[in-house]
Structure formats: C-alpha cells, structure tokens
Amino acid sequence: MDKILEVKNLRLYYHTNKGAVKALDDVSFDLYKGETLGLVGESGCGKTTTGVALLRMPSPPGRIEEGSQIFLDGRDIMGLSEKQIRKDVRWEEVSMVFQGAMNCLTPVYTIGKQMLETLQEHREMEKKQAEKLIKEYLGLVGLPPEVMNRYPHELSGGMKQRIVIATALFLKPKLVVLDEPTTALDVIVQAQIINLLKKLKKTFDLSFIFITHDLSLEAEVSDRVCVMYAGKIAELGTNQQIYGKQGPMHPYTEKLLLATPLLKKKVETLSFIPGAPPDLIDPPSGCRFHPRCHKVMDKCKEEIPPLLELEPGHMVACWRCVK
Amino acid sequence: MSINENDVILQVQDLKKHFMPHQGLLQSLGTKTKKVIKAVDGISFGIRRGEIFGLIGESGSGKTTTGKLVMKLIEPTSGKIVFNGEDVTITDRGRTKAYRRQVQMIFQDPYASMNPRFKIRDVLGEPLIIHKIEGDRLRHEEMIIKSLTEVKLNPPSDFMGRYPHMLSGGQRQRVATARTLILNPMMLVADEPVSMIDLSTRAEILHMMKDVQRDLGLTYLYITHDLSTARYFTDRIAVMYLGRIVEMGRADDVIDNPIHPYTRALIDAVPEPETGMVDIIKELPISGEIPSPANIPPGCRFHTRCPYAKPVCSEQTEPELSDVGNGHFHACRRWKEL
Amino acid sequence: MSMKDFNFRLLEFWSDFRREKAGLIGLGILLFSVLVVLLEPVFLPYKDVNGNWRNISYWEDNSDSAPPAWTNIFTTKKSATTRQFDKPAVTEEEDASYGPVKMYSFPYKYGYDLPPLDLIIRARASGMALMLLELERPDGLIVNLGEMYRDGLEDDDIRFAIDTESKANVFDFAREYASAEAISTSDAQNIKPSYILFSKTGTDMLSARDALKGEYFLHIKVPAFLLEDENNTLDDVRLVVTGRVSGILGTDTSKRDIYSGVVAGLKWALFIGIITSVISVLIGVLYGIISAYFGGFVDTAMSFVFEVFVSIPVLPVLIVMSAIFKPSIWIIIASLIVFSWVGPVKTVRSMALQIKEETYIEAANALGATKWRIIFKHMAPLLLPYSFANMALSVPGTIVFEASLSLLGLGDPTIITWGQILHDAQVSGATLNGLWWWIVPPGLLIALMGATFAFLGFAMDKILHPKLRTR
Secondary structure, eight states: OOEEEEEEEEEEEEEETTEEEEEEEEEEEEEETTOEEEEEOSTTSSHHHHHHHHTTOOOTTEEEOTTOEEEETTEEGGGSOHHHIIIIIBTTTEEEEOTTGGGGSOTTSOHHHHHHHHHHHHSOOOHHHHHHHHHHHHHHTTOOGGGGGOOGGGSOHHHHHHHHHHHHHTTOOSEEEEESTTTTSOHHHHHHHHHHHHHHHHHHTOEEEEEESOHHHHHHHOSEEEEEETTEEEEEEEHHHHHSTTOOSSHHHHHHHHHSOOSSSOOSOOOOOOSOOOOSSSOOSSSTTGGGOTTOOHHHHHSOOOOEEEETTEEEOOGGGOO | OOOOTTOEEEEEEEEEEEEOOOOOHHHHHHOSSOOOEEEEEEEEEEEETTOEEEEEOOTTSSHHHHHHHHTTSSOOSEEEEEETTEEOSSOOHHHHHHHHHHEEEEOSOTTTTSOTTSOHHHHHHHHHHHTTOSSOHHHHHHHHHHHHHHTTOSSHHHHHTOOGGGSOHHHHHHHHHHHHHTTOOSEEEEESTTTTSOHHHHHHHHHHHHHHHHHHTOEEEEEESOHHHHHHHOSEEEEEETTEEEEEEEHHHHHHSOOSHHHHHHHHHSOOOOTTOTTOOOOOSOOSOOOOTTSOOSSSTTTTTOTTOOHHHHHSOOOOOEEOSTTOEEOOTTTTTO | OOHHHHHHHHHHHHHHHTTOHHHHHHHHHHHHHHHHHHTHHHHOSSTTHHHHTTOGGGGTTSOTTOOOGGGGGGOSSOBOBOEEEOOOEEEEEEETTTEEEEEEEEEEEEOOSBOOSEEEEEEEEEEEEEEEEEEEOTTSOEEEEEEEEEEEEEEEEEEEEHHHHSHHHHHHHHHTTSOHHHHHHOOTTSOOHHHHHTBOOSTTTTTOOOBOOEEEEEEEEEEHHHHHSTTOEEEEEEEEEEOSBOTTTOBOTTOOBHHHHHHHHHHHHHHHHHHHHHHHHHHHHHHHHHHHHHOHHHHHHHHHHHHHHHHSOHHHHHHHHHHHSOOOHHHHHHHHHHHHTTTTHHHHHHHHHHHHTSHHHHHHHHTTOOHHHIIIIIIHHHHHHHHHHHHHHHHHHHHHHHHHHHHTTOSOTTSOOHHHHHHHHHHTTTTTTTOHHHHHHHHHHHHHHHHHHHHHHHHHHHHHOGGGOOO
16 A cells, blocks of 8 residues: 655654743654544644644744654655645645634634635635535535535534535645544534545545544544654554454553443443653653553663554554563 | 432422523514523433432533533523422522532533632632631631542642642642532532543542542532443433433433433444444434524424434424333333334 | 732733833833932922912012023024022122121123023021122123112012112113213113123123123122121022023923923822822723623613713813812812723723633632622732733823813912923913923923833733733
C-alpha cells in the first residue's frame, strides 16, 4: 500500500515566557492511502497539535522545530514556503475539521454564503456553478439544499457539523484531519456522523486522521490507533493489536482501557491512573509516563524509551516491553 | 448500607417546567398564542435513601432542568417535590435556605463552579459563612480540613491557600465535592460531574464520590448523558426524552433489557471498544434529531423518530409509565409487540 | 484579601502597567500634578492668590493685560518685567533738610528698551509716616520723586505710585533738560513719569524715550526723629516695578497673574474630577449590577430610570440648577454626580448579566447565599478593575463639565477653576483683544488633565480587562 503521509521526528514547541512547552517531541508515524489513523490521548497530550502541524499552521507561539519532516504523498512539505503551502497543500491536499468548528459558523450570514466564500477563496468559479456544487455537497452530507438559505442558529448541532464536514471536502483533499468531530454531540447524532464519515471516506477515497479522547469511539472508526502521552507516542498498532484479546502492551494504554466504563459489560471497579499529566515545559526525565506508571522500573526514570516495532506493525515505547 | 424500598427521601410528582420565551412588545401584540417551551413536562420519580439515582438523556431532554428544579434554583410550573417527608415545592426564604443545607449540588465544570478569585479556603468557607455555622475562624478551619480529608486531598494544608486554577481537573472536582459535604447534606445533585475530567482520572473521581456516599450515607441524583458511567455508578436510572421519563428501573435491568425503543436506540448508538467494527456502517434504529421542546409531537412524543411507530402511537394520548414488574417502568404502548 | 495578596496583585499590575507607554506618561503627569498641589506655595508667586482672586486691590500693583515675560525673547524692543523687591539695603544718612535719616535703598538693574509702567512703594506703618523718595540714575543724576506723608495709621498698608503721585516732580526734573518748546507743549499731568525717569536726558527727552540702561537706586529716606517716637513704626518696605510684561503667563485685564490662577486651579480640577468620578462610578456600577442581577421588574424599572437620566439634556438642566441654588463647589459636584453616574451603567449591566450566568454564581445560589452576598462578594469584585478604569476615564469629562459650567458663569466664586479663568477671559473679550495668554494656558491644561486621566484609564482598561489584552 502507498503511504499518503509520513511524519518523521516531528517536534513542535510553544515558546512561552516561562520556557518552551514541548508539545510534540519526536513524533513519527505513517498513514496509508484509504486508512483511518486514530490519535488518542488525554487533553494536552499533543493530538490536536499533531493535526495542526500537518497543515503547517501551529498557533503562535508554537513553532515546528528544525529536523522535523512531513512528507505528503512523497513531497516534503516542510521545505515549502508559506505561499506554496497555501496554494497547494492547505485545504487542497489536507483539510481539517477543527474541534468545535460547528460553533464557529458566522451567525450573521446564511450557510450558503459562508460556504460560497470558502469556495471562492480557493477556486475561480461562477456563482451559479459554485451554488450547484454546494448543493451537491450538502446532498452528500445528507442535508437538503434549502439549508443554504438558513442561518446557523436555525440548525441543530448535528446539521452544523455536517456543514463543517462538507466544507472540509470541497476542494477534494486526499487527507482529512478530524479533531473531535463528535465530542459535543449526543450519542445518537454521534453515531449518525460516524456513519456519514465512513460513507464519505469510501465515496471520495479519503484518508482520515481521527483525533479523539474517546477510546471506545476510536475502536469503531480507526484501522490503526496511535496512543499519545505528554507529547510523545506511547503505542501505535492496529485496531486488533490495541483492542484485541491479547490487549495493548504499553502500561498507559492498558490502564486507559481499564478506566473506560463499558456499557454492555458490567465492571465491578474501574481502575484509574493516579496523578495528572506532567508539565511539558519541564517534562519528567526518562519515560514521561514513569511518575504515574504502575510498572515503573529504575531504567524508566533515566532513559527515554525508544518507539520500537515489537511485532509487525505494533510499535511501543516502553522499557518493560523490550525483551 | 442496604436500601429500604419504602424509605423514599425525594419524591417528585408530575413536575412541570414550562418556559415562556421572551417577547418584545410588538411581538406580544402580533401573536396571540405564545410558544411555550416545555422543558420538563410531567415527570414523577422517587429516590430512596442511600441510593444513587441516574437521570439519563440527550441535550434538550430536560435532565438539567429537572436537577435545577430539585435544587430549587428555579420554580416549577406545576407539580410537587417532597423531600424527607416535607413538601418543599413552595417555600419561603428561610425554609429554602434550610433546604439547601440538606441538598447540595455538584456542577459539571468544577472550575467554573468556583469563583476564580477565591482561594480553596474561601471556597470551602463560604457555605459556613452563608449558613452562619457557629464557631470562630479556627473552628471553621478545622471543618474545612475535615472535608478536604473526606475527599482525600492530602495533606489539606497544601491546598487551602491555592487558587482553583492551580489545581488539576480531578482535584478541583474533589474541592467542589468537599464544598458540598461541609454542611453535612443528606442528598447531592451531581450534574455531569465527570464529563469534563480526563478519562484517566474520571474513575478516580467516581470512586471518591462513591466512597463519600457510602461513608456518609448520602443519596445522589446523578445527571448525565453518558450511559456507560451511569451503569457503572448508579443503582437505578431514569431515561428522559423531550421532558418526560420514558423508562426507569434498576440500571442493569434497563441497560441489559431495554424496553422502550428510545432506550434501545441510545444503547445501540454507544460505541464499544470492539475490534472489527471499522468501516462497518452501523444500522441505526432511529433517525433524525430530538425535536424542539417548543413543538412537542402529539401522542407518544417519540413517535416521529420511532422505527416501530404505528398510527395508534400518535393518535392516542401520551402513554404513562407502567411497571413490568421488578420496578422496571416504561412508557411504550406497543412494547409487547416489539 | 490579605495584605500579602494585595501587594502581590499590585506588583503584578505594576509589571504590566510598566509596559504601557501612554499609561506611564499619564501617571507621570498625574504625579507631577499632585506634587504641584502639595507644594503649591513653592510654585505660587502670589502666595495669597487663593483668597484674593476676586479682590481687585490685591492685584493693583500689576499692569493689566501684560503678556508673559518670556515674550521678550521674540520682540526686538525688550519690555521691562514686573518685579518685586522686598529686601532694601538700610543705611543711616544725613539729609539736608531733615538731618539724620534712615535710608532704604532698592537697586534696580534696568536693561530694557521699554521702561516699566510704574514704580510702587509699599510699606506697613503705624502712627505717622514720612518718606522722602529719590531715584538715583546710572548717569549719576538724582531725581526727587516727592514725599509720602501719611498720618493716623494703625498698622496700615501704605502705597505710593510714582506714576500718579510724582508727576510734578518728574516734570520738574525734565524741565531742566528738555527744550523749552517741548516743555511748553506739555504739562505735568500728561507726562508718563517712568518714560522720563528711564530715558537719557536731553532736549528731546520728553518724546525721544532713549532708554538709559544701567543700575538705578530707589532711595527712601525716613527722618530718624520719626522713628524715635514709639508710636511710629515702619516695616515691610517694598518696591514693585510694574512691568509691561509679567510673570510666566502674563496678567489679565483685572491685573491678575494668570500663572498663579492656573496653579491654584489645579487642585480644584483634580478634586472635582476625582471626587465626582469616584462617587458617580461607584453608584453607576452598583446600579448596573443590581439591575442585572435582580432582573425582571426591577431591571425594567431601573433601566427606565436610567433611560430617563440619559435622555435629560444635562447642560441646560445644570444651568437651571446652578441658577436656583447658590453656586457652590458642593452643589456643582452633586449635580455633576446626578448626571454622570449613568456613564458605566450600560456596560456594567451587560457585564453583570454575563457574570450572573457563570456557574459559580449558580453554585453560590445553590449553597444558599443571599442576593447581597452574591452581589458584593462574587460580582462586584470582578467589576472592580473595570470600575477603576472607568473612574480614570470619566475624570476628563467632569473637569470639562465643571469648566463649561464656570464658562457659563455658574462656578463657585470662592474658588479658582480653569473654567472660571476662561469665563473671565470670554467676558472681557480676551480673544478680540489678542490676550491669548489668558485663554490658551487654562484651555490647554483642561485638555492635558483630560489626556492624563484618559491615558491612565486606557492603560488600566487594557491591563485589567483581559479581553482587550493583545498577547
């Protein structure tokens, strides 16, 4: 299978007054064509930052550090100028559905006008033609064409999210980053949106990066899952390797799964991870998870564990797992 | 502690809350009938002493409004609330204040529920001042320390001088819980207490709340949209749809053997960490979204989205809750046929 | 809040404030103004200006409508400036007619082209006073200026103006040198003594006015026998040279020193500005919070009252009010408050409506907190920063308002305000007569004081109002 995305040693630091927040440190992963890769972790683990870095638009004072490499369809986008990125990468090749984007629709314009504006920003197009295209895309996300004349406040959360998704697909990108696309929605609407995304992926032959904090949801949408902790990848494996019978390898993933309450299985006691995620200005030495880990060894406190492929396609960064 | 089925601490009877939308002068002249938003439209339930009762629903189901009604933060349009054998639906100021000593609330966002300019000491001291709890500063300090110990924030002295923003999400929810405990209440209303908390510490907070409940013999009204934590945390649950309870019973009964089509749909929609679900489009037994509470469908209010709806559902009056035995209630006419 | 916290917050505020240039400029000017008010006597050339602004005799030694002294820099013919001498050299001398005399001598260096308008001798005396006045010129000539004789004094101020009382003597002096033709066409009444006294002698000295520069001495001889009598005392002998230009900011048509007026007006500007805005902002903020928090009928009623106050045309009403009540500083402040408390209401109400929806307000409510506790403990402290900024921002308005009232002649006559100075200027047609030094300084100061508080207000608003922060 062809790789659509290759990320190597991605480092993104936020340079604040108090020091550099090491939001992403040596993050490397690949994405194959037609695949959905899930980025999962607690808030502040760097999953959104990764998504934003793929569009090369870190929010200030963030900066992608020297030595980071992002290959999109074989092309190194780190070497491109901002102008080129805007011209042929951002929204053209990679688009993103931001968290809470559905609440960022302008309340004073109709949906049609807002979508038209996005479209005309990138494409020279006659108004009639553009409107036809908008209607087509509204249909694809399961909305009637009348929605064009509605204002955001007249629509439900689910409808707004569909509009945001339609807007992200306008320019026919190959890769879509979905940042918590269903978090603010109710379960039934969430299921509807997930179904829609799966359908769209097939129709447009898309690749997804699906960012969420919900492990259960990730299991349902992602081919491969990348568990992040404190700006680093803890574990990366196929859906089967993470959620299957054998269970995950990294103690963090293991605990996180045990902390997830299940609906259909009654669990007597849920486990939890004591403590809180570390301060990324001055992260713990060695493995960043060691202060909260129940399987900690002396080595964990001193040396940073490398992300090693312990079985085909299953990468883990844990000294315990290195035999 | 064992729960006595007949020892009901909170009884809600046919409670209704209808909101009148704000209208300008011209609007009120123009339209004859105001559109009433029926946020809570006739619900009845009883919570037993020492039990954790879950109120489940999507946004717009009226679960938060119910919580506020029970807290007496808003006045009901009609219906009755009986707490500990006393009708508290309408109370004067002194009685309301006394009621609030017995029933306390934990909010969804612990950070937002504390004044950012208050130190933890002041946050916890506030209820003591409000209720004029006897004792000097030192005595109050002792009580604050005791309640911080109850929620396992150790050592308490480390936290007293901090501001809420200096704590982690889990610690904040512990402080919020400590604030409710300081007055020795009988019941807590918890509105989505863990939804803003990271997964890794969510269980920790739920454990803490359960421990406190067991140690102090409290009763909880747990309001949530999350069926999974509800199953884990609660003894009994009630599922709300558009201002009404559609199903109620022991948490395990309701989730393992749902009767109402809406409950079934809710359960089916919850994702589970099972492998092999990728790229499979799940059949959803329900379509569309929850209608506006200003425009409630006639008859069974779920019939517009119900896959099993027959004309009878919309033509007859609204179905009442009925017991299938075992304290498992539902509000569906056609349940036997399903 | 404990003292330590307060200090910490203050330090934090200061570290932010330091970065606001405009704010620092404002603070600098404000501190300087406060310094000026505290050390007012140091800055005042006329120490008793505060009680004597409207006392004409207090200013009689000055020249009227004199431009500021520094205008000499820009003119080709330099004018003598107004000066006061109060430390004469005292010597014992012999006088031809009175025998032993006590002589008070004032040296006066004259280096101008246009002579002073008058020389005024002042003293405080009891009993009988007799002074023989002489002017010793740089060319060695001594001009007899006549004598001042007063009797029956009881520690009174005595005054002798050469311009009016020595005309005959000076004419006699001129007669010795001027041509007979010139003398015959003038008489003692229509000469200007100072022109003759400070001009070179010669036949055309009545008309040529060729300035004689150099050191002059004014001698005042008091017969010794007079002073031997215990009933006669003479103290505080002073000389005032009434110049054509005067002081830092000149004089007005009533001979008042404008600089003194302006300095004395500063404290009133600050006082009225600060008192009025502090009180009215406090009222307005509380009004806004209460209106927002109680909502419903209370809100409707309070909003209505607010609208009424906003729509009253303030100036006409104030004019009527000032006309009915005897204008006094307190009435003015009270009426300013009555109309300026509405300033912050709208914003505060909308902010309070937002704060009211915060969960912690609901939480306090759920704990059983009373309305007043919520208002004072939870809502008001959040609006405090805004209030401070608003206070600073409303000071300029009040200063201008007071000035407008005074300009309309409705000021408190017992105090000096910049507005009143402007009012007097307007009444006397200062603009028509080109007395710019009467109008520009108070006008500029009103603007500067406004800018000072506006700068402070903007800086505070930016720091204390996190939404405006650009970081």
